[in-house]
Amino acid sequence: MARENNRHKGDSKETLGKVIASNLFSLLKIFLLCLVAVYGTFNYLVKPTWIYGVSMYPTLKDGAFVVSNAFVGHFMDVHRQDIVIAYDSKFAPVVIVKRVIGLPGDTIYAKNDIVYVNGKPLDEPYLESDYARTFRELQGSFTSDFGPVTLGEDEYFLMGDNRVKSEDSRVRGPIKRDAIKACGTFVILKGK
Incomplete structure (x- = not known):
């Protein structure tokens, strides 16, 4: 004591x-x-992101709030048709949310509303929406012709699901792997 x-x-x-x-x-x-x-x-675990614009419509709507897997974005393989969040600093430092169409070494082009990867048509079930069908009926094509583009060792070709309103790799060019920061999306708020 x-x-x-x-x-x-x-x-x-x-x-x-x-x-x-x-x-x-x-x-x-x-x-x-x-x-x-x-x-x-x-x-390094989750990447919260607000969606601005309609480049991924109808998959992701303007004003949507999504959470993506940053661990996969940094440390694991990115696969064709994954939705990714990337930083593009070629024109202006912006965050882009797009779908992976081409992987390193692929040759990509579009002709008559069909995207081809290494000479084979790409199956794109996410483009089977009323929005895309209506646009095709009115305009004849949802994906304009481009390419061919052959990707380098560390390059990915990204495109928005709303092909007529997306500024993607067709305009900006391929994205390097280290620019991809997250993969996949879980929608928290749907947007408009």
């Missing part, structure tokens, strides 16, 4: 300045830990 009282007497000799400094240091450590946790979560 005497030992415990002596310990408390030693504690009471701390100055107010030392107590404040100790508490501020503890608060700073908590803040930094939270900052690192938030940064790591949103850059």
